[in-house]
Amino acid sequence: MTSQSYSEPVIDVRELKKIYHIGDIEVPALRGVDIQVQRGEVVAVMGPSGSGKSTLMNLIGCLDSPSDGTYILDGLKVSDLRDDQLAEVRNKKIGFVFQKYNLLPRVSALENVELPMHYSDQNSKMHERASDALKAVGLEDRMHHKPNELSGGQQQRVAIARAIVNDPAIILADEPTGNLDTKAGKEIMDLLLGLNRDRGTTLIIVTHDPDVSSLAQRVIRLRDGLVVNEGEPK
Amino acid sequence: MKILQTLREAVRSINSNRTRSFLTILGIIIGVAAVIALMAAGQGAQASITDQIQSIGTNLVYVMPGNQLTNISSRRTLSLADARTLANKLRAPDIRNVSPIITANKEVSYSKESQQTTIYGVEPGFETVQNLSLAEGGFFTRAELDSRASVVVLGPMLADQILGKHEGITGMVIRVNNYPFRVIGVTKSKGGSQFNNPDTFAYIPLTSMQARVTQDLSSGRVSFILLQAEDESSVKLAIDEATLVLRESHRLNPRQSDDFSITNQEDFLSIASSITSVLTIFLSGIAGISLLVGGIGIMNIMLVSVTERTSEIGLRKALGARKLDIMLQFLSESAMLSLIGGILGILIGWGLATLIGFVAVQMGANLIPVVGWDAILLATLFSTAVGLFFGWYPAQRAANLQPVEALRYE
Numbered sequence: 001m002t003s004q005s006y007s008e009p010v011i012d013v014r015e016l017k018k019i020y021h022i023g024d025i026e027v028p029a030l031r032g033v034d035i036q037v038q039r040g041e042v043v044a045v046m047g048p049s050g051s052g053k054s055t056l057m058n059l060i061g062c063l064d065s066p067s068d069g070t071y072i073l074d075g076l077k078v079s080d081l082r083d084d085q086l087a088e089v090r091n092k093k094i095g096f097v098f099q100k101y102n103l104l105p106r107v108s109a110l111e112n113v114e115l116p117m118h119y120s121d122q123n124s125k126m127h128e129r130a131s132d133a134l135k136a137v138g139l140e141d142r143m144h145h146k147p148n149e150l151s152g153g154q155q156q157r158v159a160i161a162r163a164i165v166n167d168p169a170i171i172l173a174d175e176p177t178g179n180l181d182t183k184a185g186k187e188i189m190d191l192l193l194g195l196n197r198d199r200g201t202t203l204i205i206v207t208h209d210p211d212v213s214s215l216a217q218r219v220i221r222l223r224d225g226l227v228v229n230e231g232e233p234k
Numbered sequence: 235m236k237i238l239q240t241l242r243e244a245v246r247s248i249n250s251n252r253t254r255s256f257l258t259i260l261g262i263i264i265g266v267a268a269v270i271a272l273m274a275a276g277q278g279a280q281a282s283i284t285d286q287i288q289s290i291g292t293n294l295v296y297v298m299p300g301n302q303l304t305n306i307s308s309r310r311t312l313s314l315a316d317a318r319t320l321a322n323k324l325r326a327p328d329i330r331n332v333s334p335i336i337t338a339n340k341e342v343s344y345s346k347e348s349q350q351t352t353i354y355g356v357e358p359g360f361e362t363v364q365n366l367s368l369a370e371g372g373f374f375t376r377a378e379l380d381s382r383a384s385v386v387v388l389g390p391m392l393a394d395q396i397l398g399k400h401e402g403i404t405g406m407v408i409r410v411n412n413y414p415f416r417v418i419g420v421t422k423s424k425g426g427s428q429f430n431n432p433d434t435f436a437y438i439p440l441t442s443m444q445a446r447v448t449q450d451l452s453s454g455r456v457s458f459i460l461l462q463a464e465d466e467s468s469v470k471l472a473i474d475e476a477t478l479v480l481r482e483s484h485r486l487n488p489r490q491s492d493d494f495s496i497t498n499q500e501d502f503l504s505i506a507s508s509i510t511s512v513l514t515i516f517l518s519g520i521a522g523i524s525l526l527v528g529g530i531g532i533m534n535i536m537l538v539s540v541t542e543r544t545s546e547i548g549l550r551k552a553l554g555a556r557k558l559d560i561m562l563q564f565l566s567e568s569a570m571l572s573l574i575g576g577i578l579g580i581l582i583g584w585g586l587a588t589l590i591g592f593v594a595v596q597m598g599a600n601l602i603p604v605v606g607w608d609a610i611l612l613a614t615l616f617s618t619a620v621g622l623f624f625g626w627y628p629a630q631r632a633a634n635l636q637p638v639e640a641l642r643y644e
Contacts, residue, residue, distance in 0.1 A: 063637045091554020119554035
């Protein structure tokens with residue numbers, strides 16, 4: 001991420017629409033959303049359930065394709081890519097952090113972190129890169145533990161290590177502190193903000209928690225499939 | 235995703251639920267074991283039959299009365315006169331020996347022991363044609379044939395049955411069809427199938443047979459005629475010559491079909507091996523059904539596994555797994571499951587085949603099961619193919635899951 005100009009936003013969403021079809025009924029989940037996120041920004045996305053927040057995150061995360069509109073991620077127009085191309089984009093450009101960590105239960109922390117590299121073409125030095133990522137989240141002494149031998153906060157750290165191992169352009173965190181107590185939640189937020197500071201990774205955090213959103217540089221609020229308020233956190 | 239990695243994950247997944255994996259592949263294990271054991275027994279039976287037939291000699295030709303192909307009404311029998319004509323070197327130069335034979339199922343007895351068995355009325359020379367060697371005593375001579383001597387050569391098993399022993403019995407007098415006959419020889423054990431075992435036969439001079447067993451001195455009828463060609467390569471010529479000679483002496487015009495049939499060892503061999511191979515295929519086919527059922531079991535468990543691991547599939551997709559990656563992951567798991575089943579099945583089938591051979595030897599049958607590499611290869615390939623075939627649908631289902639839906643799945 002050195003060659004691209006900083007004036008170009010890493011996420012450029014224009015007139016993005018998503019309509020679900022339930023039987024014959026059309027249910028619009030997003031009704032034309034414009035969002036730009038600059039490289040290195042920390043953005044919180046808030047909104048009540050049913051506001052289209054999840055749909056927007058799925059589209060930004062390239063897990064789903066929009067019905068209409070354009071989405072340019074890191075200079076790549078992803079709104080009209082096919083399934084397998086989207087998989088490649090997810091692998092290379094996006095790091096996911098989920099509320100429930102979503103670690104594979106049967107394998108060690110290290111192997112969990114290696115998982116994204118199995119799906120990328122460049123998979124040399126997998127062990128080194130995975131252990132570097134675990135070091136970056138402060139878990140170098142827990143590498144060979146299985147998820148059930150780790151605390152919730154530690155599991156989320158493993159998930160964050162997994163998110164950064166392929167050096168993505170953005171980290172998409174969906175309620176990353178939702179399952180954690182205040183202390184562990186704060187540690188996770190510190191870790192994410194530290195990664196943003198040290199590596200310049202763009203952070204997009206979906207949250208209900210005002211304490212979390214207050215740490216963002218900008219908050220995007222959604223309601224009924226539209227952006228209603230974009231600005232500094234209160 | 236790298237193949238090695240995929241296989242490692244498949245092993246891990248199979249390993250993580252061993253009881254379930256084992257029960258899943260039980261059908262494959264049973265199926266493969268049954269196929270391997272039956273194929274081994276079948277090949278063993280075929281080898282033993284081939285062995286027996288070849289031990290008699292491959293330059294033998296059988297001339298039987300009647301013709302199975304065309305149902306002719308005036309069925310002529312073969313006679314001693316036919317045998318004499320065939321023995322004419324000028325007319326049939328490629329026939330070395332001619333041995334007319336009369337057979338009958340009659341009682342052979344000694345004291346209170348009696349046994350119904352096949353009596354062969356033959357001429358001297360039969361023992362060389364049929365490759366019979368004697369454990370003790372000797373075969374009857376031309377003089378004994380001419381004098382209708384009451385002498386008999388016994389098979390060892392028959393001797394055991396009526397005399398309780400098969401050694402040191404020459405000179406004893408037994409009854410054949412209630413006429414006293416003196417034992418002059420005992421054949422060496424040849425082994426054989428239950429229904430046609432030369433060890434249970436009794437051989438007497440053809441003339442004595444006519445006089446005391448069939449009690450038919452006038453017609454000169456014989457059961458069949460055994461011919462020995464000069465060598466293996468002249469078998470075809472001998473058959474042609476015999477056909478010509480017999481058609482001539484039976485006065486058949488060119489539009490009439492043969493009223494006799496000529497077969498040689500090769501024909502018997504091919505008939506026997508085609509019967510055993512049909513049987514083997516048939517039985518293996520039935521065993522193969524169990525493989526099919528086993529395959530359905532694998533499909534069932536793989537479907538359950540896909541459902542159980544929906545959120546894992548969603549996660550993998552979020553992390554960049556393509557459809558093909560997920561497909562391969564599940565396919566390799568089902569293929570590996572059934573391959574393991576196949577390998578276990580081969581081992582168990584091998585054990586079963588050995589057991590069959592052991593039991594067969596105990597029962598006196600000459601059957602050595604052969605577990606061939608072809609059977610092993612076939613079982614391995616087939617079980618893997620079953621896994622791939624029945625794993626396809628669950629794998630397809632996993633690959634086609636929408637990442638969003640799959641991630642949200644509880």
